[in-house]
Amino acid sequence: MYHQPALLQECIEGLSIHPSGIYADLTFGGGGHSRGIIEKLDTEGRLIAFDQDEDALSNAIDDERFTLANENFRYLKNFLRLYKALPLDGILADLGISSHQIDTPERGFATRFEGPLDMRMARKQGVTAAQMINSYPEEKLHSVFKLYGEISNARLLAAKIAEARTNPITTTNELKEAIKSCTPLNYESKYLAQVFQAIRIEINDEMGALQAMLKQCADVLKPGGRLVIISYHSLEDRLVKNYIKTGNFDGVQEKDFFGNLIAPLMPITRKPITPAESEIKSNPRSRSAKLRIAQKN
Ligand SMILES: C[S@@+](CC[C@H](N)C(=O)[O-])C[C@H]1O[C@@H](n2cnc3c(N)ncnc32)[C@H](O)[C@@H]1O
Structure with a gap:
């Protein structure tokens, strides 16, 4: 459905x-x-x-x-x-x-599927999640995660991404791997949902x-x-x-x-x-x- x-x-x-x-x-x-x-x-x-x-x-x-x-x-x-x-x-x-958008792995919206970091609702235009993750200055990533994900360790999260992206991060699993050390073990899925939500809100304005x-x-x-x-x-x-x-x-x-x-x-x-x-x-x-x-x- x-x-x-x-x-x-x-x-x-x-x-x-x-x-x-x-x-x-x-x-x-x-x-x-x-x-x-x-x-x-x-x-x-x-x-x-x-x-x-x-x-x-x-x-x-x-x-x-x-x-x-x-x-x-x-x-x-x-x-x-x-x-x-x-x-x-x-x-x-x-x-x-x-x-439909969440359940389609190629759209990159879901934390539970491997897929390209896209997350654009309108795929003919705009910046993909991968472009954002690999190009935003660390400080800007920090404010996106804080503002749109209400993530408590947003500063650390932004730093982990900035550190990991010497090799571009292009898929959902690569992103999850890059931020593994700052993902709280006891509420991993909630945390990842907040991270993905923040990215989605930002790139789709x-x-x-x-x-x-x-x-x-x-x-x-x-x-x-x-x-x-x-x-x-x-x-x-x-x-x-x-x-x-x-x-x-x-x-x-x-x-x-x-x-x-x-x-x-x-x-x-x-x-x-x-x-x-x-x-x-x-x-x-x-x-x-x-x-x-x-x-x-
Ligand atoms: C929660 S779903 C709506 C489901 C719909 N009410 C139904 O019964 O199937 C939100 C939809 O709005 C679209 N959408 C979100 N923001 C939009 C925007 N700024 N302009 C146009 N469409 C948008 C999304 O692509 C998505 O298909």
């Missing part, structure tokens, strides 16, 4: 779908969420989907109400304009990577894309339109939460002359929605999902 969608029912409810509305699924993947949306549309409704990974194109839905753009969602507004799909009634984003996308959401939504976002780690969730609450990434509330909050969106859920035990049991990858729902003011 390409990917099992997380919090499917909760997302569809959160979008509060108008059957003849226009919706965007910014992270199409295997299309699980998209299919849930399209089922609720009538003949007038439309769904525009985005995925920067060309592998996702093989899951395209054969339906004249559906359009799939093999593009980065950071260019959301431009493509919606191109498809004459503005304004939107709702946006869904299920951030991060798909099971996941934080940059998320910020660029969030800044466009209020512009492309109709008043009352819904924004539904699932994030999988605290850095993403913080950006989403702050932006929904305050319209900026620092979470600082601004007020107008009359003391009214100036924010383009309004949270519908105060706390994030998380999967039930039964969902985590049947889909363990959903365990860190946090869903936030907002409405355009």
Whole structure:
């Protein structure tokens, strides 16, 4: 299976779908969420989907109400304009990577497979994980691991990589070998997952894309339109939460002359929605999902 969608029912409810509305699924993947949306549309409704990974194109839905753009969602507004799909009634984003990406050894995302250190979601462009690991100055590696992996011995880890890369590190196993002496024995898999996550976030500029996308959401939504976002780690969730609450990434509330909050969106859920035990049991990858729902003011 390409990917099992997380919090499917909760997302569809959160979008509060108008059957003849226009919706965007910014992270199409295997299309699980998209299919849930399209089922609720009538003949007038439309769904525009985005995925920067060309592998996702093989899951395209054969339906004249559906359009799939093999593009980065950071260019959301431009493509919606191109498809004459503005304004939107709702946006869904299920951030991060798909099971297909993790489970394909040649993509280099998984700590448990031997494969090339690639980790690009869009394979036609950008810097691979190997290029990053072999070229970033040690200090820059340190900050990537600290910031995006929240790794406690990030400085030592960066030093180990800098020391080992006299012979370029090109595969997942070579990377694991290079950092073996600083990988804690008692929680090896968690540590490696954090290392790989940090590299992936950096080379795909996941934080940059998320910020660029969030800044466009209020512009492309109709008043009352819904924004539904699932994030999988605290850095993403913080950006989403702050932006929904305050319209900026620092979470600082601004007020107008009359003391009214100036924010383009309004949270519908105060706390994030998380999967039930039964969902985590049947889909363990959903365990860190946090869903936030907002409405355009
Ligand atoms: C968690 S999966 C989504 C799974 C999907 N909801 C489903 O039901 O199958 C995330 C997908 O978003 C894509 N993606 C991540 N960041 C993206 C970005 N900035 N622009 C476009 N696609 C992106 C990934 O390539 C991946 O296929």
